[in-house]
Amino acid sequence: MNILYERSLLEKEFEKDSCGIGMAVNIKGTKSHKILKNALSMLERLEHRGAVGYDETTGDGAGVSFQIPHTFFLTQIEKLPKNGEYGVAQIFIMGDVESVKCEIETYITDEVLGWREVPLNRKFV
Numbered sequence: 850m851n852i853l854y855e856r857s858l859l860e861k862e863f864e865k866d867s868c869g870i871g872m873a874v875n876i877k878g879t880k881s882h883k884i885l886k887n888a889l890s891m892l893e894r895l896e897h898r899g900a901v902g903y904d905e906t907t908g909d910g911a912g913v914s915f916q917i918p919h920t921f922f923l924t925q926i927e928k929l930p931k932n933g934e935y936g937v938a939q940i941f942i943m944g945d946v947e948s949v950k951c952e953i954e955t956y957i958t959d960e961v962l963g964w965r966e967v968p969l970n971r972k973f974v
Contacts, residue, residue: 871895880916888913926963935962 873887892913919932929935942949954961 885913885915888915925965929962939967 871888871891873884873891875881875884917932917935917937919929922929922937940949940953950964
């Protein structure tokens with residue numbers, strides 16, 4: 850990567866590599882599972898990500914951001930709003946799952962459309 854330093858607040862000798870970042874996109878905006886597969890492949894190959902190797906027994910929190918898969922959620926949630934009219938939260942719960950779900954629903958009342966337990970590959974857990 851070429852960086853211009855002529856009129857910069859940065860000094861070249863203090864520059865260091867940052868944590869890895871990558872993008873996999875379709876420039877025409879076409880949705881495709883191939884984009885997600887490419888992003889996951891890229892993520893696996895990044896040697897320098899934040900927290901990699903700090904704790905060998907847990908993940909580093911790195912992940913992939915992508916559009917909400919509305920068609921998929923239509924198969925999961927009975928009364929789903931129109932595409933773009935809802936959000937999705939991914940919550941990692943340890944311990945008493947039902948108690949935590951109840952606590953969350955206490956604060957966001959009728960806004961929870963449903964819960965889905967994400968399947969795990971126990972080979973890595």
